[in-house]
Each structure stands twice: as structure tokens, then as C-alpha cells.
Amino acid sequence: MIFAIALILLVIGSVAFHFFSPWYLTPLASDWSTIDDTINITFWITGAVFVAVNLFMAWCVVKFRYKKNTRSHYQPENKKLELWLTGLTALGVAAMLAPGLYVWADFVNPPEDADILEVVGKQWQWSYRFPGDDGVLGTVDTRHTTAANPLGINPNDPNGQDDIIVATGDLHIPIDRPVKMLLRSQDVLHDFAVAEFRVKMDLVPGIVTYLWLTPTVLGTYDVLCEELCGIGHYKMRSQVVVDTQKGYSAWLKTHPTYAQTVAGTGPASNIGLSLVEKGRRLSQSSGCVACHSIDGSAGVGPTWLGLYGKTETLADGSTVVVDEAYLKESIVSPNVSIVQGYAPIMPPGNFTDEEIEALIAYTKEGVGSGS
Ligand SMILES: [Cu+2]
Numbered sequence: 001m002i003f004a005i006a007l008i009l010l011v012i013g014s015v016a017f018h019f020f021s022p023w024y025l026t027p028l029a030s031d032w033s034t035i036d037d038t039i040n041i042t043f044w045i046t047g048a049v050f051v052a053v054n055l056f057m058a059w060c061v062v063k064f065r066y067k068k069n070t071r072s073h074y075q076p077e078n079k080k081l082e083l084w085l086t087g088l089t090a091l092g093v094a095a096m097l098a099p100g101l102y103v104w105a106d107f108v109n110p111p112e113d114a115d116i117l118e119v120v121g122k123q124w125q126w127s128y129r130f131p132g133d134d135g136v137l138g139t140v141d142t143r144h145t146t147a148a149n150p151l152g153i154n155p156n157d158p159n160g161q162d163d164i165i166v167a168t169g170d171l172h173i174p175i176d177r178p179v180k181m182l183l184r185s186q187d188v189l190h191d192f193a194v195a196e197f198r199v200k201m202d203l204v205p206g207i208v209t210y211l212w213l214t215p216t217v218l219g220t221y222d223v224l225c226e227e228l229c230g231i232g233h234y235k236m237r238s239q240v241v242v243d244t245q246k247g248y249s250a251w252l253k254t255h256p257t258y259a260q261t262v263a264g265t266g267p268a269s270n271i272g273l274s275l276v277e278k279g280r281r282l283s284q285s286s287g288c289v290a291c292h293s294i295d296g297s298a299g300v301g302p303t304w305l306g307l308y309g310k311t312e313t314l315a316d317g318s319t320v321v322v323d324e325a326y327l328k329e330s331i332v333s334p335n336v337s338i339v340q341g342y343a344p345i346m347p348p349g350n351f352t353d354e355e356i357e358a359l360i361a362y363t364k365e366g367v368g369s370g371s
Helices: 002-020 033-063 079-107 245-253 258-263 275-285 324-332 353-366
Strands: 115-122 125-130 164-166 171-174 179-185 190-193 200-203 209-213 219-225 237-243 311-313 319-321
Touching: 002 033, 033 079, 115 171, 115 190, 125 237, 164 258, 171 245, 179 190, 179 200, 200 209, 237 245, 275 353, 324 353
Parallel strands: 115 179, 171 237
Antiparallel strands: 115 125, 125 164, 179 209, 190 200, 190 219, 219 237, 311 319
8 A cells, every 4th residue: 555655646746846847948049849849749648658657556556455365367468458558659659759750850951041150169169150251161171270270271262261260259140040050070079059949969070960940039048068078078168149130240240251360350350469468369269268267266277367476286296386488388288297186188289489478478467366
């Protein structure tokens, strides 16, 4: 009897939890209501089966409980019951799978007129690229990747010259326009996910994957990496702003084309900037800030706040004063002198001497000395 009551309480508790739970899906902000429908269909079918199976077990526990002078009967086969069970199970499984196949067919067939943009993931930051006036993205190759060309755009491809580069910061997309996002990884597996859009997709090194959606609600939404991609995975975040067509166009104009970044002209150009400001920008576009905080908070790597002039204890127990020579070594050959308590995971920086100088100037004078 206790078992039967426990089973019934389990059912009541689960159903009550569903209706009173504060954890619902975030409000939908794209045209993918069909994905919510498939989730709901699966939920209601599995939920009904859960309730039925547990109540049936409770009923059996009571009905067939031990009584004196009764005997159980061995019944090896019941064709009619088996047919019913097989049929109902097949129906339930088909009802859960079939809608998903229709949605998947939609998902892998973006509309012809969808806008194109590229999402690039690397440990641990997101960058974006738009095709520019010609509507065609230039080709890329990892071999072209430098601090000045973080997305590895092929300098000899005419299609790439007008590509608009958003090396750091938020992504804007216009409302009510279908957009196809091509997804590319520069190192390991990542996953581009925005809960409000419902669609998400892995970034797989070596191939270009994609997803598409039509954003339907203006707002700012969090972009998360949803594939464990290393120690800084939790910090791999960005934001996507669903904007008006006007706001989107204005935002796009604040970003340089590839040709402009090469020439050092255009919006956000470095011309006339102080070394410290150049270093600050570089620390963001190169992803340094994903691991090194500038406010003293803990991170994957040591904070930059108050770093310059500090005495650090290294992994081998020796100490070093953080000066320009040490910072330079840490950027170029990061794994030679590891600070105690940190993992040797920082990739060597691919920077010019001037860029290194700017980064050092920024850590030295731009971040603040701490207290
Ligand atoms: Cu990631």
C-alpha cells in the first residue's frame, strides 16, 4: 500500500511541478514556433505515458497484493494485448518523430532570398562577417589569420574586399528578414545558440554549417556557446540585437570593410589613436579579454588589473617581476613562464612588434594599477 501511495504522490507531484514551475521556455523571438510545437508534442505524449504507467503500477500493487490462499497464474502469451501495446507504442513514437522530420526539412532549406552572414567562433569569442555590397562573402583560409586579419580573409579574393567585419561586440540583424548564418570554427567544436530563436547549430572545424531564422521581436538576446569547448567555455558569449531595418543599416556602417582594415581607414580605424587605445581594441578583437579580466575578477588567466610591476610566483616556485620583457614573452611564448595556479593553455599570439607594444602599453597604463 505504501508503494501505491508513493507512486500516486509521484504522479501528482510531477504534474503539480509542471503547472507551478517557474521554468518555462523563454519567450519566442523568431518564426520557429514549429520547434516549440514539436517540443510540446513530445512533452505531452511522454507525460501522458508517464502518468498512465505509474498509475497502472499503483493499481497493480493494490489489486494483486498478497492474499492468503490465492495463487498467481502464469500466462506466457497474450496476442491481443501484445498487438495493442505494439500498435500504441508505434503510434506514440511516430507522433513524436513525424513532426520533427517536417520541421527539420524546413530547417535545412533556408529561403532563397535569405540574407547571408557569417558567424566565426574561436576560443573564446564570437566574430561576425557580412558580405558587403556585392552580397558575396570572400573566401577564407586559416593561413591568412593574423591579429590584423582575425577572420583569415583571403587578401587576393575580390569578393572579400567589401566584406564587413565585426571582430568584436554585438551582432545586429534586421527584424522580419530571413537570415542564413554560416557557421565556422577556427579551432574546436563550438555551438551557436540563442534561446529565444530556438534554432542552434554546432560549429565544426573544417566545415561550414548553417542555421536560418526570421527574427520577429525587437530586442537584445544572449548568444551562448553550447558545446563544451575548453576551460573558458562559460565565457564564450555575445549578444544579438534584433533591430529595425534603419537601426541595422546604421549599425552596419560603423564597421569597417576588410579593405578598410587593411588600409587602416574607415570606421573604427586606428589612425591617430594612442598606443594604449590601440592595445585596448586589440585586446578585445583578439579575444584576450575572454580570459584576462581588467577589473581584478578571477578568470582563466591572471587579471590585468595591477599586473604591471607586480611580482608573480611561477609554476616552478621562482618569482618574476612583471615588466615589459616578461609581458612580451607571455604574449609571444605564453607557456614558457606560467604563473602558479594557471594551466598552460594560452595560444601564442600572432602579433606584429607594434601590436605587442600596444598590448603592453594597455596593460601597463590603460588597465589601472589596482590597489
Ligand atoms: Cu565554444
